Amino acid sequence: MRAGKVGAxxxxxxxxxxxxxxxxxxxxxAALNPWAPLxxxxxxxxxxxxxxxxxxxxxxxxxxxxRNSGLRVxxxxxxxxxxxxxxxxxLRVQGGDIALSxxxxxxxxxxxxxxxxxxxxxQPAAQAVxxxxxxxxxxxxxxxxxxxxxxxxGSRSQHATAxxxxxxxxxxxxxxxxxxxxxxxxxxxxxxxxxxxxxxxxDAFNVVLSPDYNAAHRNHFHLDVGPWWxxx
Numbered sequence: 001m002r003a004g005k006v007g008a009x010x011x012x013x014x015x016x017x018x019x020x021x022x023x024x025x026x027x028x029x030a031a032l033n034p035w036a037p038l039x040x041x042x043x044x045x046x047x048x049x050x051x052x053x054x055x056x057x058x059x060x061x062x063x064x065x066x067r068n069s070g071l072r073v074x075x076x077x078x079x080x081x082x083x084x085x086x087x088x089x090x091l092r093v094q095g096g097d098i099a100l101s102x103x104x105x106x107x108x109x110x111x112x113x114x115x116x117x118x119x120x121x122x123q124p125a126a127q128a129v130x131x132x133x134x135x136x137x138x139x140x141x142x143x144x145x146x147x148x149x150x151x152x153x154g155s156r157s158q159h160a161t162a163x164x165x166x167x168x169x170x171x172x173x174x175x176x177x178x179x180x181x182x183x184x185x186x187x188x189x190x191x192x193x194x195x196x197x198x199x200x201x202x203d204a205f206n207v208v209l210s211p212d213y214n215a216a217h218r219n220h221f222h223l224d225v226g227p228w229w230x231x232x
Contacts, residue, residue, distance in 0.1 A: 085145035121200025164224035202231035
């Protein structure tokens with residue numbers, strides 16, 4: 001009985017603390033406040049996934065976060081609700097500090113996760129290995145109205161909601177190109193960079209799949225903000 005009372009008291013204290021933070025009675029740094037808007041300048045932490053989730057259905061909050069993200073984006077019109085793969089609160093990511101092989105359509109959480117990844121995962125990896133920045137990202141696309149692995153039957157891919165991006169290569173400031181397909185299996189600096197780039201993505205995205213996952217990903221990193229968590 002005593003243990004039950006202690007547990008109930010702890011739950012009450014936790015609930016009171018959360019309400020105090022939510023109401024603003026207990027000030028916290030924005031990075032540690034679940035209800036404060038996500039700041040792309042802050043390194044990802046345990047609250048990042050929750051804050052990304054909040055952006056999914058809140059275009060106004062999404063625009064606020066992206067305003068200081070360093071990305072160039074443009075709002076896309078919501079698709080009709082009867083579309084095979086309806087999209088809402090999506091943007092076209094056109095680039096930023098890092099150029100893109102082409103623009104891509106992204107859900108708001110994907111766009112913000114991409115901005116986080118560039119700043120806190122990808123560029124630090126390039127600086128650590130090469131002492132220079134990534135200047136361009138090559139990708140295989142984001143939105144595709146299809147099932148996983150393009151099977152006729154099965155669950156929809158995260159690509160069907162513009163919540164996934166497939167990255168195939170990176171170009172450095174000196175013009176050097178690092179390819180997932182050609183350079184992953186080596187034991188040189190390029191292979192080390194690709195592994196650091198993969199690992200750094202796991203702090204920003206929920207699912208990160210590389211050639212270590214299966215043969216279907218031998219030529220790209222699959223990055224998504226879906227409901228599952230895996231980094232491989």
